[in-house]
Amino acid sequence: MEFLSDIASLINSTLRISTPLVFAAMAGIFAERSGVIDFSLEGKMLMAAFVAAVGSYFLGNPWLGLLLAIIACVSLSMLHGFASVTYKGDQVVSCVAINILIIGLTTALAAAWFGQAGLTPTLNEDQRFLEVNLPFAGSLRDVPIIGIIYSDILSGHYIFVYLAYLSVPLVFWVVFKTSFGLRLRAVGENPSAVDTAGINVFAMRYKALAINGVLIAFAGAHLSTAVNANFFREMSAGRGYLALAAMIFGKWHPKTALVACLLFGFTDALQIRLQGVELPAIGEIPVQLIQAIPYVLTVVLLAGFVGKAIAPNAIGQPYIKER
Amino acid sequence: MVSPILELTNINKSFGHVHANKNINLKINKGTIHGIIGENGAGKSTLMSIVFGLYQANSGTIKVNGKEINLRSPKDSIINGIGMVHQHFMLVENFTVLENIILGFEGEFVFGKNLEKAKKDLKDLCDTYKLNIDLNSTISDLSVGFRQRVEILKSLYRGAEILILDEPTGVLTPQEVDELFKILRSLKEEGKTIVLITHKLIEIMDLTSEVSVMRQGEMVGHTKTENTSKEKLAEMMVGRSVLLRLDKSEVKAGEVLFKVKNLTVKDDLDVTRVKNVDLEIRSGEILGLAGVTGNGQTELLEALSGIRKVESGEIYLEGKKVSDSQNFLDPRELKDKGLAHVPEDRQRMGLVTDFKAYENLIFGYHDQQPFSKSSVLNHRDIISHSKKIMEEYDVRPQSPNLITSNFSGGNQQKIILSRELNENPKVLLVGQPTRGVDIGAIEFIHQRLIDMRDRGAAILLVSVELDEVLSLSDRIVVMFDGKIVGEKDNKNVTDRELGLLMAGVV
Numbered sequence: 001m002e003f004l005s006d007i008a009s010l011i012n013s014t015l016r017i018s019t020p021l022v023f024a025a026m027a028g029i030f031a032e033r034s035g036v037i038d039f040s041l042e043g044k045m046l047m048a049a050f051v052a053a054v055g056s057y058f059l060g061n062p063w064l065g066l067l068l069a070i071i072a073c074v075s076l077s078m079l080h081g082f083a084s085v086t087y088k089g090d091q092v093v094s095c096v097a098i099n100i101l102i103i104g105l106t107t108a109l110a111a112a113w114f115g116q117a118g119l120t121p122t123l124n125e126d127q128r129f130l131e132v133n134l135p136f137a138g139s140l141r142d143v144p145i146i147g148i149i150y151s152d153i154l155s156g157h158y159i160f161v162y163l164a165y166l167s168v169p170l171v172f173w174v175v176f177k178t179s180f181g182l183r184l185r186a187v188g189e190n191p192s193a194v195d196t197a198g199i200n201v202f203a204m205r206y207k208a209l210a211i212n213g214v215l216i217a218f219a220g221a222h223l224s225t226a227v228n229a230n231f232f233r234e235m236s237a238g239r240g241y242l243a244l245a246a247m248i249f250g251k252w253h254p255k256t257a258l259v260a261c262l263l264f265g266f267t268d269a270l271q272i273r274l275q276g277v278e279l280p281a282i283g284e285i286p287v288q289l290i291q292a293i294p295y296v297l298t299v300v301l302l303a304g305f306v307g308k309a310i311a312p313n314a315i316g317q318p319y320i321k322e323r
Numbered sequence: 324m325v326s327p328i329l330e331l332t333n334i335n336k337s338f339g340h341v342h343a344n345k346n347i348n349l350k351i352n353k354g355t356i357h358g359i360i361g362e363n364g365a366g367k368s369t370l371m372s373i374v375f376g377l378y379q380a381n382s383g384t385i386k387v388n389g390k391e392i393n394l395r396s397p398k399d400s401i402i403n404g405i406g407m408v409h410q411h412f413m414l415v416e417n418f419t420v421l422e423n424i425i426l427g428f429e430g431e432f433v434f435g436k437n438l439e440k441a442k443k444d445l446k447d448l449c450d451t452y453k454l455n456i457d458l459n460s461t462i463s464d465l466s467v468g469f470r471q472r473v474e475i476l477k478s479l480y481r482g483a484e485i486l487i488l489d490e491p492t493g494v495l496t497p498q499e500v501d502e503l504f505k506i507l508r509s510l511k512e513e514g515k516t517i518v519l520i521t522h523k524l525i526e527i528m529d530l531t532s533e534v535s536v537m538r539q540g541e542m543v544g545h546t547k548t549e550n551t552s553k554e555k556l557a558e559m560m561v562g563r564s565v566l567l568r569l570d571k572s573e574v575k576a577g578e579v580l581f582k583v584k585n586l587t588v589k590d591d592l593d594v595t596r597v598k599n600v601d602l603e604i605r606s607g608e609i610l611g612l613a614g615v616t617g618n619g620q621t622e623l624l625e626a627l628s629g630i631r632k633v634e635s636g637e638i639y640l641e642g643k644k645v646s647d648s649q650n651f652l653d654p655r656e657l658k659d660k661g662l663a664h665v666p667e668d669r670q671r672m673g674l675v676t677d678f679k680a681y682e683n684l685i686f687g688y689h690d691q692q693p694f695s696k697s698s699v700l701n702h703r704d705i706i707s708h709s710k711k712i713m714e715e716y717d718v719r720p721q722s723p724n725l726i727t728s729n730f731s732g733g734n735q736q737k738i739i740l741s742r743e744l745n746e747n748p749k750v751l752l753v754g755q756p757t758r759g760v761d762i763g764a765i766e767f768i769h770q771r772l773i774d775m776r777d778r779g780a781a782i783l784l785v786s787v788e789l790d791e792v793l794s795l796s797d798r799i800v801v802m803f804d805g806k807i808v809g810e811k812d813n814k815n816v817t818d819r820e821l822g823l824l825m826a827g828v829v
Contacts, residue, residue: 178432178434179431179432179433180432182418182426183427185415185418186415186418186426189418190414190415190416192411192413193414193423196377196397196413197413197426197428198401199398313416313417321378
């Protein structure tokens with residue numbers, strides 16, 4: 001029984017840890033399917049975490065914090081679009097600029113407003129999102145199998161966890177079953193084909209970036225107003241890049257990107273779990289080695305599989321109409 | 324008098340300092356096939372892109388059915404019944420035919436009812452014009468000819484009454500051209516108006532009832548096709564009389580200078596693109612290699628010139644083995660042994676377009692006397708050499724200090740040719756020598772290649788222009804899917820026979 005509950009808690013943390021990755025990967029899919037590279041997922045996630053925490057601290061409501069985070073992230077996406085779509089600048093450079101800007105900006109603003117470099121005040125229960133217990137989670141707990149799956153794995157997560165996994169089929173539906181999705185995919189493959197079909201290439205890319213901003217805001221708010229109760233310096237900790245890797249590994253497809261996010265989340269959950277555990281015959285594994293697992297896996301997966309992933313054809317290329 | 328379906332008045336368009344269209348006037352009558360002919364860079368494509376709403380004219384008016392319209396984007400043109408089949412197809416390669424056609428005209432947010440209706444309408448259109456397209460196939464699986472049909476179907480579905488085709492035959496085999504012309508004629512029967520942009524005189528004579536000629540951004544003449552001839556049109560296009568036929572002496576083939584045995588080459592994606600190819604070229608002959616783009620010619624040329632690794636097989640120069648899968652000479656070593664290469668893609672491989680003309684004129688020979696002494700470039704000798712050679716090869720303008728990208732395509736090609744031919748190579752590999760080159764320069768380049776051959780060089784000519792292969796080569800081989808599928812003596816072969824080989828039918 002102890003083994004079963006170990007597994008259950010491992011899956012439970014996998015779901016939680018993967019949540020920001022899933023939001024970020026879905027955000028990345030919108031931007032990159034439209035032909036705009038988005039390395040700035042990292043910076044936007046950090047911005048969202050900061051704005052959500054600060055907004056919710058001042059306004060006393062985590063939903064208002066989330067709303068402000070969405071506005072902030074959409075603005076950053078528009079900035080990226082302005083530089084790389086309208087003014088045809090280098091998309092990677094624009095992203096790097098955003099990432100560096102946000103690291104400095106969040107630290108400086110936190111210092112200016114709260115007197116602590118890169119730290120915001122702790123949020124009380126009204127100011128943050130709390131875990132959601134699904135109906136009957138308590139009473140079903142003792143039912144074999146179902147109890148573990150329902151009460152221990154599915155119930156008791158933050159709202160963002162549920163939203164993240166609901167967003168995947170929604171993204172799939174939008175991208176593959178609607179005319180918007182058709183145009184989105186077309187504009188990332190061959191913008192000229194979209195232009196000659198009478199659709200505004202630039203408007204399509206801005207729309208994609210706006211959706212990208214909304215989705216990434218959820219990832220940041222999850223970090224600072226749900227799993228944590230404040231913002232701290234560089235709290236996104238490379239998750240934006242990890243999500244980007246998951247998206248590429250998932251070939252810009254929501255379903256496979258989800259699998260990749262879960263895989264990364266799982267290795268992270270596993271490394272937390274393995275810390276300090278005595279393994280038979282091996283003994284205790286040094287913590288640094290365990291912590292390296294997710295990153296080693298990323299490198300291995302990307303090196304081994306990314307060669308087969310085919311990016312949208314027009315990715316990274318600004319659309320130039322007249323010669 | 325029939326009123327014109329499309330009427331352009333005083334159209335002007337500039338790109339920076341380049342005046343691409345100057346005061347263009349054009350009337351196109353309903354239900355006709357109207358040809359617009361001119362050399363590369365004459366402004367034909369620009370003009371039609373304006374009519375299609377892709378570019379906006381600086382001034383001038385456009386009338387459709389007598390009504391003035393304002394074209395801000397392709398959407399406006401499509402609404403007014405104008406469709407265009409571009410030279411480079413505007414298709415999303417990993418989409419299906421259906422997805423490509425409905426793109427922008429889905430008519431609903433969530434796919435459902437309208438999609439079914441679209442399928443039905445498209446099937447009807449396919450039947451009417453015998454297009455024979457499977458709506459569910461992916462574009463990347465289709466041949467070039469079929470992709471073009473998809474473009475035509477796309478325009479028709481969007482309600483085109485005027486269909487503009489920009490250089491539609493450039494990438495087709497002769498059989499595919501026949502099929503296309505059949506389709507165009509049946510479109511005309513149904514009352515559609517067709518505008519055919521081309522630089523091929525024979526197509527104008529074959530298909531059109533009226534023709535307009537453009538030269539250097541201006542409309543220089545309109546005439547009924549029955550009142551003109553190829554020679555007259557060529558003269559209008561170029562502004563002087565042109566020799567359409569090449570004078571070529573009888574071949575005096577000598578010993579085998581270049582030999583390829585059982586050569587196999589892979590591309591960057593590890594796909595085998597050249598499969599067990601054997602070739603032999605003798606001194607004093609031109610071997611033409613015909614084929615539709617993408618059948619392994621590029622990889623073959625790269626392997627022969629030492630740029631790409633040989634997977635298996637051997638290459639011999641003057642009877643000595645120079646390359647196999649283990650040992651191979653790099654381009655520089657091959658050059659030293661008398662092999663010159665004029666690459667297919669001149670702007671990417673043949674030139675550094677941001678460099679000055681004189682730098683490109685000595686590139687690859689820059690470390691040899693007299694251009695360089697103890698690793699220091701000898702500027703004075705380089706400039707005087709460049710002036711001399713630019714005069715000899717009629718490179719215009721004759722200014723060695725001009726940045727190479729400012730020369731026209733034809734003159735850029737002359738810069739490469741002069742550089743490579745000046746060394747008197749024993750073997751010359753030439754890829755697409757006249758792609759994007761105007762008629763006047765084509766004549767010059769062809770004559771130079773013939774001169775080389777008469778001086779005893781062995782020349783491999785790779786070209787997708789069948790006319791070029793036919794007029795220059797002494798022997799012709801056809802490449803299809805990486806294999807040599809046929810060899811013909813030029814004296815007794817027709818373009819039809821070659822076309823069948825190129826399509827992989829025989």
